[in-house]
Amino acid sequence: MQEVSEKEFDNLVGGGIVLVDFGAEWCGPCKAMLPVMRKLSTEYEGKLNVYSVDIDKTPSLAARHGVMSVPTMLFFKEGAAVDRIVGAVSEKELRKRIEQTIAG
Numbered sequence: 001m002q003e004v005s006e007k008e009f010d011n012l013v014g015g016g017i018v019l020v021d022f023g024a025e026w027c028g029p030c031k032a033m034l035p036v037m038r039k040l041s042t043e044y045e046g047k048l049n050v051y052s053v054d055i056d057k058t059p060s061l062a063a064r065h066g067v068m069s070v071p072t073m074l075f076f077k078e079g080a081a082v083d084r085i086v087g088a089v090s091e092k093e094l095r096k097r098i099e100q101t102i103a104g
Contacts, residue, residue, distance in 0.1 A: 001037055001038055001041045001050050001051065001052055002051050002052070003051070003053070003054060004020075004051045004052070004053060005057075005058060006058045006060060009058075010079070012049065012051060013076040013079055014078070014079040015078060015079070016048075016077075016078070017047065017048045017049070017075070017076070017077055017101060017102055018050075018051065018075070018076040019037075019041075019048055019049070019050045019051070019073060019074070019075055019076075019098065019101075020050075020051050020052070020053055020073065020074045021033070021037050021050070021051070021052045021053070021071060021072075021073050022052075022053045022055055022061075022062055022065070022067045022070055022071065022072040022073070022074065023052060023053070023054065023055065023071045024054060024055050024056050024070050025054065026056075027070045029070070029071055029087065029088035030070055030071045030088075032088055033071050033088050033089075036091045036094060037050060037094075040095065040098060044098060044102075048098060048101075048102065055067060055070060065081065068086075069086060069087070071088060072084065072087075073085040075097065075098075075101045077101065077104075082101060082104070083097060083100070083101055085097060
């Protein structure tokens with residue numbers, strides 16, 4: 001799972017289906033979600049690109065996308081945000097939302 005900077009963000013989310021995990025080093029729930037995000041990133045390779053954004057390194061990206069708490073996961077399709085999950089969720093719930101985004 002690649003961490004992205006503000007400079008490359010728009011280019012990376014501009015095409016296809018993308019899941020961006022907004023988090024921070026100090027965030028316990030973010031750390032808890034990390035193994036799940038890595039696992040699903042591998043499982044859905046070729047169907048979904050997964051990236052992470054550290055809100056402490058790129059606060060302007062968090063502000064631009066209305067991220068008020070972490071973890072926040074944003075789903076993008078062809079550059080447009082189509083879904084949002086705020087807070088830690090189960091692998092089952094995250095998988096369900098990924099499937100809905102891919103299908104929709």
